[in-house]
Amino acid sequence: MRISAMFAAALMLPAACGHVDYEAVERGTFSGSVYVMWIDDGSPDKGDGRFLFVPVPGQELTYTRAAKHGGQVIRPAMMYTDGGSIPKIGQVFKGFSPWGYAPAYMVHDWIFVAHHCVEDGKATEAEKVVETIDFPGSASLLAETIKTLTLSGKVKKDDVAPRVISSAVAGPISKGLWEKEGACPVPRVSPEDEARAKAALPGGSAKMLRGMVRTLPDGQKVPEKPAQVVAVVSF
Template structure:
């Protein structure tokens, strides 16, 4: 995941913006719960490995917009793959653009794209009911509000340059084209490999399979798997209840 952000950041200068959102004017949302970043295997040339965003089954990550009547006012993302190298290497030298610095905000934004692609492909299901009415402009606003929430909760340091750049990048023509793309629905049954799911289950002992699958927001019918070697938890972001 993070591919939309990575592409947009890489081409922002040459393509300019599509949706203009003033980061400074956005009202910060709020996070609750906890999310893990888990390493599940070696990566390719673009990153440091294969990783999963994993909501805590006991305290799933939830993002709330300040206005409860806004589209996507309540978002509970599911488990997704990510790549530590998805932020372009040249961008990582700037403060605030490390791969994991804004991980919870990226997860919220990526979940919106996962939902959008399945809605566009008519493969929508109950997992996306809370974000079904989110449009592209809303997705840009939500990412900015999520970053502001991280700053407000002292999870990251205030950095208006990086935050503004990220918000502008996800409003680019490149990101808009990805938002509207067809044939991109990612079925978690096939995209979350059983071996990787088994590693995650082994890393979170004592939690029932039903609770895991519900918290991970995986589609009904996800195959049962037997725990294998545990995944390595490389980062934990905790917002409490």
């Protein structure tokens, strides 16, 4: 799911946007923690390379929707994310923190991963929990989560960014990604990257990677090291 690509298109081409009534959506509740980790390739400061969303055992990021949605509970699993590319676009807005909206992006990315895996017949039980959310619902959900973060004080109130982002993910670019076939990643995360992520969590260490090596583009083999934590948001 490339929110940043849709966001950029929304800024340059109004027709790329759909419509989400940001004022009408109801806030939910976040709990747990968001850990976003940089894996490799590029610069974490610029949002380049591969990133992982990593749940913390016992502190998993959880979003509980309002009563009108039956109090639906959404709990993303570990997955690759490109939320790190948001800063490149988001810096043009006052109050738009590069990683402040990370919990909202992770929930939205998870809905896309789950949808693709349900459609491909490869969904886990956790992914099947959100299979009733359709494409318009995914855009409304992002608006919900952004509003929840704003009203809870986790991000600065901004009169532009939430509405632009919400509308961008309701447009045809996003819908094209939603309808993409064969997009379920198997495995969701490689065993090597999962090990690096767990080594970077509180209580983890490089000792967990003992004996693991990686091959650089030039063919050189080097010891694996823990992933780099680039964002933590806790509730």
